[in-house]
Amino acid sequence: MLLSIIYIIGITAEAMTGALSAGRKNMDWFGVMLVASATAIGGGSVRDILLGNYPLTWVKHPEYLLITCVAGVLTTWLAKWVVKFKGVFIRLDALGLAAFSIIGCQVGINMGLHYGICVVAAIVTGVFGGLLRDLICRQAPLVLHQELYASVAMVVAGLYLLLQHYGINDNLTIIISLVTGYFIRMASVRFNWRLPVFQLKIEGSVH
Amino acid sequence: MLLSIIYIIGITAEAMTGALSAGRKNMDWFGVMLVASATAIGGGSVRDILLGNYPLTWVKHPEYLLITCVAGVLTTWLAKWVVKFKGVFIRLDALGLAAFSIIGCQVGINMGLHYGICVVAAIVTGVFGGLLRDLICRQAPLVLHQELYASVAMVVAGLYLLLQHYGINDNLTIIISLVTGYFIRMASVRFNWRLPVFQLKIEGSVH
Amino acid sequence: MLLSIIYIIGITAEAMTGALSAGRKNMDWFGVMLVASATAIGGGSVRDILLGNYPLTWVKHPEYLLITCVAGVLTTWLAKWVVKFKGVFIRLDALGLAAFSIIGCQVGINMGLHYGICVVAAIVTGVFGGLLRDLICRQAPLVLHQELYASVAMVVAGLYLLLQHYGINDNLTIIISLVTGYFIRMASVRFNWRLPVFQLKIEGSVH
Numbered sequence: 001m002l003l004s005i006i007y008i009i010g011i012t013a014e015a016m017t018g019a020l021s022a023g024r025k026n027m028d029w030f031g032v033m034l035v036a037s038a039t040a041i042g043g044g045s046v047r048d049i050l051l052g053n054y055p056l057t058w059v060k061h062p063e064y065l066l067i068t069c070v071a072g073v074l075t076t077w078l079a080k081w082v083v084k085f086k087g088v089f090i091r092l093d094a095l096g097l098a099a100f101s102i103i104g105c106q107v108g109i110n111m112g113l114h115y116g117i118c119v120v121a122a123i124v125t126g127v128f129g130g131l132l133r134d135l136i137c138r139q140a141p142l143v144l145h146q147e148l149y150a151s152v153a154m155v156v157a158g159l160y161l162l163l164q165h166y167g168i169n170d171n172l173t174i175i176i177s178l179v180t181g182y183f184i185r186m187a188s189v190r191f192n193w194r195l196p197v198f199q200l201k202i203e204g205s206v207h
Numbered sequence: 208m209l210l211s212i213i214y215i216i217g218i219t220a221e222a223m224t225g226a227l228s229a230g231r232k233n234m235d236w237f238g239v240m241l242v243a244s245a246t247a248i249g250g251g252s253v254r255d256i257l258l259g260n261y262p263l264t265w266v267k268h269p270e271y272l273l274i275t276c277v278a279g280v281l282t283t284w285l286a287k288w289v290v291k292f293k294g295v296f297i298r299l300d301a302l303g304l305a306a307f308s309i310i311g312c313q314v315g316i317n318m319g320l321h322y323g324i325c326v327v328a329a330i331v332t333g334v335f336g337g338l339l340r341d342l343i344c345r346q347a348p349l350v351l352h353q354e355l356y357a358s359v360a361m362v363v364a365g366l367y368l369l370l371q372h373y374g375i376n377d378n379l380t381i382i383i384s385l386v387t388g389y390f391i392r393m394a395s396v397r398f399n400w401r402l403p404v405f406q407l408k409i410e411g412s413v414h
Numbered sequence: 415m416l417l418s419i420i421y422i423i424g425i426t427a428e429a430m431t432g433a434l435s436a437g438r439k440n441m442d443w444f445g446v447m448l449v450a451s452a453t454a455i456g457g458g459s460v461r462d463i464l465l466g467n468y469p470l471t472w473v474k475h476p477e478y479l480l481i482t483c484v485a486g487v488l489t490t491w492l493a494k495w496v497v498k499f500k501g502v503f504i505r506l507d508a509l510g511l512a513a514f515s516i517i518g519c520q521v522g523i524n525m526g527l528h529y530g531i532c533v534v535a536a537i538v539t540g541v542f543g544g545l546l547r548d549l550i551c552r553q554a555p556l557v558l559h560q561e562l563y564a565s566v567a568m569v570v571a572g573l574y575l576l577l578q579h580y581g582i583n584d585n586l587t588i589i590i591s592l593v594t595g596y597f598i599r600m601a602s603v604r605f606n607w608r609l610p611v612f613q614l615k616i617e618g619s620v621h
Contacts, residue, residue, distance in 0.1 A: 022351075023407030030334075030358065031351030032405050045257065050459065052468030054259030062323040076405040116476040127444075131550075136338075138347065140552065144436075144445030151444065198446050198490040200437030229558075230614030237541075237565065238558030239612050252464065261466030269530040283612040343545075345554065 003099055003174055008067065010096025011040035013089055014129060015068040016082050019075035021137045029073060035136055036072025037065060043129035047104055047121050051111060090189060091182075097149065098181025100125045101156040102174060115161055122157030123150050148188035151195060156181035210306055210381055215274065217303025218247035220296055221336060222275035223289050226282035228344045236280055242343055243279025244272060250336035254311055254328050258318060297396060298389075304356065305388025307332045308363040309381060322368055329364030330357050355395035358402060363388035417513055417588055422481065424510025425454035427503055428543060429482040430496050433489035435551045443487055449550055450486025451479060457543035461518055461535050465525060504603060505596075511563065512595025514539045515570040516588060529575055536571030537564050562602035565609060570595035 018039025022032040041058050048056050058065040075082055082089060104125030108118030127143050127150050134141040143149045156177050163173040187193065225246025229239040248265050255263050265272040282289055289296060311332030315325030334350050334357050341348040350356045363384050370380040394400065432453025436446040455472050462470050472479040489496055496503060518539030522532030541557050541564050548555040557563045570591050577587040601607065 019405070020407055023405040025347075025351075026404055026406050027351045028402035028404045030356075030402055031348075034351065049256060049463060050470060051473060052259075052466075052470075056257060056259075059258060059320065059324055062321045062327075065327065066323070076403070079405075079407055113473065114476045116480070117473055120476075120479065135342070135549070136348065136351070138345075138552075140439075141445075141550065144439075144441045144448060144550070149444075195442035195444055196490070197440055197442045198433070198437040198493075199440050200434055200493055226612070227614055230612040232554075232558075233611055233613050234558045235609035235611045237563075237609055238555075241558065256463060259466075263464060263466075266465060266527065266531055269528045269534075272534065273530070283610070286612075286614055342549070343555065343558070345552075 002171070003102060003178075006095055006099040006178070007103060008064075009092060010099050011064060011068055012071045013092035014040040014096055015071035016075045016078075017089055017093065018129075018133050019072040020079060020082060021133055021139070022072070023076065023079060025137050029076070032072045032076060033069040035133055036075070037068040038136060039129045039133040040068040040071075041065065041129070042132040043100060043125045043127060044104070046128040046132070047107065047124040050124065051107065051113070051117075051121060053107060053111060091186070094182045094185035094189070095178070097126050097152055097185055098156050098178045100129075101153040101181060102160055102177050104153070105157040105160050109161075109164075118161060119154055119157040122160075123153045126150070126153035126156075145197075148185070148193050148195065152181055152185045152188065155184060209378070210309060210385075213302055213306040213385070214310060215271075216299060217306050218271060218275055219278045220299035221247040221303055222278035223282045223285075224296055224300065225336075225340050226279040227286060227289060228340055228346070229279070230283065230286060232344050236283070239279045239283060240276040242340055243282070244275040245343060246336045246340040247275040247278075248272065248336070249339040250307060250332045250334060251311070253335040253339070254314065254331040257331065258314065258320070258324075258328060260314060260318060298393070301389045301392035301396070302385070304333050304359055304392055305363050305385045307336075308360040308388060309367055309384050311360070312364040312367050316368075316371075325368060326361055326364040329367075330360040333357070333360035333363075352404075355392065355400050355402065359388055359392045359395065362391060416585070417516060417592075420509055420513040420592070421517060422478075423506060424513050425478060425482055426485045427506035428454035428510055429485035430489045430492075431503055431507065432543075432547050433486040434493060434496060435547055435553070436486070437490065437493060439551050443490070446486045446490060447483040449547055450489070451482040452550060453543045453547040454482040454485075455479065455543070456546040457514060457539045457541060458518070460542040460546070461521065461538040464538065465521065465527070465531075465535060467521060467525060505600070508596050508599035508603070509592070511540050511566055511599055512570050512592045514543075515567040515595060516574055516591050518567070519571040519574050523575075523578075532575060533568055533571040536574075537567040540564070540567035540570075559611075562599065562607050562609065566595055566599045566602065569598060 015036035018036040019032050022035035027035065041064060045056050101122040104122040105118045108121040130143045131141050159180055160173060160177040163176060222243035225243040226239050229242035234242065248271060252263050308329040311329040312325045315328040337350045338348050366387055367380060367384040370383060429450035432450040433446050436449035441449065455478060459470050515536040518536040519532045522535040544557045545555050573594055574587060574591040577590060
């Protein structure tokens, strides 16, 4: 229940920031709706396609797709405010990332998959929305270059699996994972935490 | 039956225009066949993967894939003629778009999906072929920038659902939807109709 | 058995060369693991998604995903050696391509698909890993421009199907297909064999 509310807030916020990327590329309304929806619910869709978990969430709940399309188009008017309240959106995005990771992990558990694959499901849910956005908008994928994003999803999923394994109460497990994920993400934004980068300077290549 | 014939004409025309994009990027024959096939039958494949509607059309009917590959390779010799008869191809593309949309819509109906998702299925069928083509050819996706394409698919699907809802004869429903889609698309090309564009000029971003 | 060993060697080698591409784009460790895994097991994943052949290999065998991630991260230290032993990797890649093609073909046969689709399954397995790598790394897809790659997969698959059709012993069929694929690929690298290229110089376009 709590997770559902945060999920809806999360996809709305993601859709609005996705729409900004579409706006920077001068896309038309259809492009805005596509990028907004891909950013918000693309990660979950890729996860379900990889796992063969049909029907996809938005096919079962078309209202989620409606929310992301409407949020995208509204952003064409509200862009100024979205940028102004950047801080709020960064917080909603952090909360959304934690919620997406938990949901992704739960999907894996419900399908009876290996723990490692549950963590992968969490990462895909959290990360592939942004990846699709950057692919459609033809810009360098942020999540592969400079922010702690996949790592947050991994920690949230690991924590969730651990707490569940020790039989902690479900609601408590969700809240602890959510709060931990939120604060790690916010700390990584504030203190500019990053994963090590692989810079290959050698000329020559294998291909 | 009529729909099948127009479908085959449509994928042939789409494959040939897709091959031109591959030629502009100096791809080899395999690249030409891949781009031609992705343009022509990629939209339907994405739709079926999203809906979990297996087997995909070309897996059941390998002859469709053969048609698009052959049409693609033939285009390497016929490129001059394809460009010369541009007007014919724009008409075939318009007809194909209408047919693809109806077929996408029918798939959704046959799977018992929500009306909104049937419309989405129509749009995905009509639009994602061109999107895949532009992604593989690394060019800005046309359908997100400057043409009434998704909107035509939406109108065709909506009209089709409406006529079906009111119990109109199947063949009549298909013909009305086809003709309407064709003329809206042709009008949008001639009169340069476009969706509103979202141009974001504010610096700063949420990411 | 032999095929399994060559498969594991193949995905390790592919993951390491994929990681080099990530390094050239200054990706972080997550990016390196993603590109390494997409290069190594992305082709098989695309094949299984297109054919609806669930669960995907790495979902059933998470250890394969672990291998590609570890191989990717190790490459951040071993890059110099990978480039130095370029010749070894080109050989492993050729062997991997042949193995991937045979496995792809077998998947199609086991699903009872049309022979033509089995060949397509082989090509997708062999080619789409590199295609995904180039898509994520935002570089022109090599396999569509300048190397005999898809053609090798096609020949291997055709030969495999032919030998099976004539009731040749399974192990012999695999070995003949592997060796033939390996040598055609190596010959195409050495003698710079290519498919004809389609260079479109006519201005004007259909879109």
